[in-house]
């Protein structure tokens with residue numbers, strides 16, 4: 087099978103340095119293996135997803151030098167069947183489930199959200215940078231909301247499988263979510279991809295980089311004179327490279343953890 091990675095932006099805001107780090111790692115890893123890079127727009131959350139942002143994100147990726155071989159169907163155009171997955175319908179509110187516990191598993195409700203009847207116990211896997219990991223999966227996470235909309239764990243597993251993705255490379259904030267996704271792969275009898283989680287970048291306020299850290303958006307950095315080479319020189323130490331060069335890349339040199347980014351885009355140290 088051709089090694090296949092993917093860059094999967096959510097079009098709810100412009101790309102910032104944290105996105106560049108994750109997509110850069112995905113691109114380097116796939117290219118270093120002589121593989122393909124897919125672009126997939128993760129616009130499940132249609133309310134927040136905006137078309138013009140998706141176009142701007144493509145511009146930013148091209149500016150960074152992160153060309154893709156193929157764009158696969160956006161999530162908003164796909165369907166997410168539950169075939170083969172043990173599920174039950176749940177009518178609990180968040181509060182009643184939290185306080186009383188959910189008793190819906192044996193009730194055969196004809197409405198409500200679809201929850202994954204998740205086998206309990208730790209899930210072990212190897213992260214290509216951080217090494218052996220063990221996390222408990224979320225307890226019976228929602229796979230399809232009461233309004234029929236697929237939830238992220240279902241969508242990402244079905245999409246990666248259907249797109250032929252062999253390596254998932256993404257931000258470290260999703261490291262523990264890997265446990266639930268592996269439970270889905272097990273339920274479906276599918277071979278999971280490999281996993282590599284890069285560092286999480288935090289703003290000067292200690293919060294994960296987001297729209298509220300506008301000065302670390304790639305367009306803002308570009309306007310203040312940054313070049314793509316400067317972006318990669320800045321992020322390179324976290325990726326184990328000094329420029330965007332697949333020949334330099336090995337997953338073992340990627341630095342996991344949390345790092346703080348100053349308002350001017352410099353990485354000022356480990357959190």
Ligand SMILES: [Zn+2]
Nearest residue numbers: 176178188190
């Ligand atoms: Zn319930």
